[in-house]
Amino acid sequence: MVTALIVAAGKGKRMGLGYNKQYLLIDGKEVISRTIDVFEEAEFIDNIVVVVSKDEIEYFKENIVERYGYKKIEAIVCGGEERQHSVYNGLVECKRSDIVVIHDGARPFVKKEHILETINMAKKYGASALAVKAKDTVKLVEGDFFQQTLDRNSIYFIQTPQTFQYQLILRAHEYAKEKGIFATDDTSLVEQLGKKVAVVEGSYDNIKITTKEDIYLAELILKKMKFFKKEVAIFV
Ligand SMILES: Nc1ccn([C@@H]2O[C@H](COP(=O)(O)OP(=O)(O)OP(=O)(O)O)[C@@H](O)[C@H]2O)c(=O)n1
Numbered sequence: 001m002v003t004a005l006i007v008a009a010g011k012g013k014r015m016g017l018g019y020n021k022q023y024l025l026i027d028g029k030e031v032i033s034r035t036i037d038v039f040e041e042a043e044f045i046d047n048i049v050v051v052v053s054k055d056e057i058e059y060f061k062e063n064i065v066e067r068y069g070y071k072k073i074e075a076i077v078c079g080g081e082e083r084q085h086s087v088y089n090g091l092v093e094c095k096r097s098d099i100v101v102i103h104d105g106a107r108p109f110v111k112k113e114h115i116l117e118t119i120n121m122a123k124k125y126g127a128s129a130l131a132v133k134a135k136d137t138v139k140l141v142e143g144d145f146f147q148q149t150l151d152r153n154s155i156y157f158i159q160t161p162q163t164f165q166y167q168l169i170l171r172a173h174e175y176a177k178e179k180g181i182f183a184t185d186d187t188s189l190v191e192q193l194g195k196k197v198a199v200v201e202g203s204y205d206n207i208k209i210t211t212k213e214d215i216y217l218a219e220l221i222l223k224k225m226k227f228f229k230k231e232v233a234i235f236v
């Protein structure tokens with residue numbers, strides 16, 4: 001069984017809207033709905049678990065799940081203080097899953113074919129994640145000065161989904177909990193167990209909507225996606 005675990009229980013502080021950026025409308029539809037749509041429509045995703053803030057559960061049920069009629073959402077789970085806690089709370093609801101696809105609710109433009117590639121690589125290697133190559137030169141900074149230039153060819157920006165065999169990612173989170181390890185993504189926890197994570201080349205369109213600048217970028221990406229969809233429809 002393949003479960004999509006979508007985390008949407010953050011506060012969106014950097015976006016500064018005064019409400020959770022998951023409910024921001026991009027061309028008239030909420031960010032979180034656009035994200036769920038991709039997994040709802042993916043035939044290789046069996047069910048969906050969504051993690052939302054405790055005080056948003058009723059709103060989410062009424063205005064997202066019931067309004068859009070999602071059929072695959074099997075559980076709505078309370079988030080935690082940090083993203084890591086939210087993921088763990090969601091994992092506890094995925095006990096029947098063989099593969100868990102952990103994805104940020106704030107990344108609505110993930111491509112279906114890329115999700116499937118992470119699933120195939122996780123089946124083979126235990127863990128995989130989407131990432132894109134650095135396009136600029138990357139440097140380490142200390143204080144007010146650049147300290148070291150890194151080899152750009154070995155620098156990737158990791159995204160989500162981050163996809164795992166269920167027992168591996170559960171073990172990684174439990175180990176982190178036991179040792180007090182904190183990480184901003186899930187592959188870091190698996191690496192703490194000495195496991196390697198397979199790289200799956202993603203798309204630069206798979207942005208995480210984080211600050212206000214990303215709203216304009218999101219509108220452009222959506223426009224581009226609609227254009228190419230229409231173009232394909234004309235030729236089909
Ligand atoms: N305690 C948290 C923190 C984050 N997330 C989710 O993890 C994803 C990536 O996190 P981020 O972009 O940092 O979202 P926020 O934490 O909401 O943003 P900020 O740090 O600006 O408050 C988002 O979909 C967010 O909702 C979560 O489920 N639980």
Ligand SMILES: C[C@](O)(CO)[C@H](O)COP(=O)(O)O
Binds near residue numbers: 083
């Ligand atoms: C998981 C993630 O999206 C991978 O790039 C990123 O680490 C989330 O970080 P955030 O600070 O929770 O946005």
